[in-house]
Amino acid sequence: MELNLQGKVAVVTGGSKGIGLATARTLLGEGARVVVASRTTTPELAALVGPDLVHIPADLTDPEVPARAVRHAADVFGGLDILVNNAGGPPPGVRLPRFSFLAPTDTDWQVMFEFNLFSVVRAVRAAIPLMLERGGGAIVNVSSGNARQPGAMNVDYAAAKAGLNNLTVALSEEFGPQGIRVNTVSPGPVRTAWWTEEGGAADILADVAGSNRNDVMDKLAPEMMNLTTGRLVDPQEVADVITLLVSPRSASTTGADFVVDGGFLKAV
Template structure:
């Protein structure tokens, strides 16, 4: 299916690995010019080639979002697509946490800074150049945990719930002006968050008295009641994001799409 994306301009945050890398690769394959944003590049990102620029940025810096949008406009001539993928544990933070009592006030602040306020600032910067081109598509990467409150990672879950609310509000205001805003809510995705040394799989393995690979293949899918029996592949999330970025989804706005291996059970 032709997604009608050739020649469009995108900013993708958190683009050096995981979901963001898969989104960047997919959009490039559709002929999109992409400013790939991350604190540092990666060999995988650098190898993609095509109409790709790396935009080094730390989104914990309140000035960074405006700078990256300005660069996309100056280098490529505008902005049509924004994928707010950067999120999860803020720099230097390891998740999961297992209780409401675990995160401090400072933990809450940095969690919201990274997962909500950085998105607010990036969208604020993106609105004017999108309107100048007659509209665009914003896709915010949320989480199934935004709709499944639990004591584990309570600060992260609350930040993502705020992101879902923000998405609905933005759609109400800007869809009549041609800017569609949607969320994609992954379940557990097999990314560095899970697989790196000291990541979620290692933390859960220590709790369960097992090893990392057992957590990734058995413990986590069972714990989270994943009906597919496995963690999500990043490309599976990227494919949905690409469709939402496309004019083929022109009547889809203010919606949330679960790509979660059956994690959410609610109707």
């Protein structure tokens, strides 16, 4: 399928690994010019850097940085058509999961909202004027199945993502008539660094269950979350949906939430 993304300018936050890296790589392969904003780089991201993909170091919890990253696209490539707010999950230095509402402090809540909600607000605020200059654009906010599946685990994260879902629909309502489409993609558990890195979710759950990291990811986590597919989601599977949503082929899709979760959510 031709996605008609040739020459479009995109910003992808949190694009050094996982879903963000897969999205940046896919957009680049479709002919888009891409700015990746992330705290650090990786060998995989460095291999993509070239005339049509640049990396800007960015700590998105700094209130000034999201707008700076967005404006960089206009400085380097002359404008902005696409914004993928992918950065999220555990803020820098935070280990998840937490197992109770009583676990996170006020500071934990504030940091979680800064990273998962307020950084998006600031990026979108900077992006909309640039998109309006070009007659429209597309924004995808990467949310989570936890936004629609409340529970004691990671309650601060889930609340931030629920706010992101509400924000997405509000933005779609206001700016859709002006040509800016806004949607969410809600992954379930994805086989990313959140799970795979040392000290990550798989290790925390392994300690609780008396298991090991690989068994948690291959068997325990899919069973615990009742995943219909029986496995964690691959980052590329999420990136493919994001890329379709920012394409003109999705011109009548806005204010929607697309679930890519292996069957985690069961509600109609």
